Amino acid sequence: MRQIKLGADRIYFGEDAVKALAELPAVRKRAYIVMSGTIQEELGQLKVVTDVLESAGFAWKSNTNVEPEPCWESVRQGVEEMREFEPDWVIGFGGGSAMDAAKAMWVFYENPQYKSLEEVMPPAPLELRKKARVCCITTSAGTGSECTRAALIKDPVQKRKYSVREYTGKLIPDVAILDPIFSVTMPRRGTVGCGMDALTHAIESYVTPLANPFSDAQAIGAWIYGYRALPICANEPDNLQARGDMLAASCLAGISFSNCALGICHGVAHTFGATYGIPHGLANAVALPYSIDFNANHDSHARKRYEELATFVGKNDLKKTIIDLRRQLDVPATMKELVPDEGTFNTDFDTLVQKVLTDVATPANPVKITEEYASEMLRRVYYGE
Known part of the structure; x- marks a missing residue:
């Protein structure tokens, strides 16, 4: 027997798909936005996202400290920020690095008993969706991380990549937004x-x-x-x-x-x-x-x-x-x-x-x-x- 999960619970696809952010169900209405660098901010894309969130009554905080290939230290620092901000939505906004980092941060935010990448490797039990849910807005067309069950995180000390994953599909984001307007600026x-x-x-x-x-x-x-x-x-x-x-x-x-x-x-x-x-x-x-x-x-x-x-x-x-x-x-x-x-x-x-x-x-x-x-x-x- 196999358990099949065909993507996020909701996939919004096409022009203006970003407007679906206004429909995210939330109690605290606090969104933590994870990006790889400041490029989305510089291009004005972050404002497009936050305008929609603010119109729906969300407060938000952004993190632009993720590397092109996300590393453990930036994940750890993001988790510390999340514990102070207490979001009920974690938004990965960018390419695979931003989305993977957001998912990994979410894992450690929800499971504070784990302190390292090794500790969350399968078959470690993961509790998710007790504090927050995840939305991924992809600006690239490569990893498919907006609908995958894993997050690839690099340990630069060991020169090794860890696949943070959960085989029943818990790590697959709740919402995926595929709006082509965000990908036209990619070199x-x-x-x-x-x-x-x-x-x-x-x-x-x-x-x-x-x-x-x-x-x-x-x-x-x-x-x-x-x-x-x-x-x-x-x-x-x-x-x-x-x-x-x-x-x-x-x-x-x-x-x-x-x-x-x-x-x-x-x-x-x-x-x-x-x-x-x-x-x-x-x-x-x-x-x-x-x-x-x-x-x-x-x-x-x-x-x-x-x-x-x-x-x-x-x-x-x-x-x-x-x-x-x-x-x-x-x-x-x-x-x-x-x-x-x-x-x-x-x-x-x-x-x-x-x-x-x-x-x-x-x-x-x-x-x-x-x-x-x-x-x-x-x-x-x-x-x-």
Whole structure:
């Protein structure tokens, strides 16, 4: 038996979706808004959000101290602020970093008995929605964190990423707002990285052994809409139709992998990201065709599933389709272009292998990843074929 949860309790999608904030049910009417940096404030987007909240009688407090890849210390500091402010809504406003940080802060706000990331790892019991609920307003189209059951938090001391998660879906936000007006200002590089992250979610969730009819439906929709919309978003940033489709694709892909899993591409991307600071979506974009080739050569069922995905967009070779898309979007072909110090890579290699093997995404890969296979993948992603 499986428990399926297809996203947030309420998803508001399309232009003016932000106005749904006025409908958030609350007693204290206090909203704690988590952002990654001050960009939303500088662009005037925060005021759009707070105007709606204030019109509904909400008081609010903002936190702009979250890093591009959220770290434990900023989460901990946010929790301290929340305990003083006592919000009944926590709002993650921004890309995956802001939304993940908001969800992680919420976990520790609701569960003060836990003092570290290690302590909240499954199967630790989590009490949620006793103090507050969560709304995520996404400004990017990549992580799908507005509808996922996990939050990825980095420990820069250990150079490790923790997936704060709860398998029954408690960590999935109550409300998700997908308003394309917030994504038009994203730079091309960010649009590409986030979009490739969403496509990776769709592809990996479709080939994992844990895939099921519900995750398949979301993955297929995410792949088709995302593949078509991403180049338009990159080249026509003000195209609201394409931006909306890409937001939908990202959200669908997030729902998909929340109801199955990911695989070796994410295991490798997490490893390079945590060790060398490579942005997550970009790391996935570099690793994706190598993971497709690896799995297709070792597992006939995965190869068939990849072929199906290619046909859904009128192609016959998924690896080539991704390479062509990557080239069109100016994505590097190898990780060496991003981590040029080969000596450092070789010195770190044994540690990198172990990080891949212990990554939360690796076990669900269609091919069981051994130390030999992890080494092979790392070298191929770094050096190319």
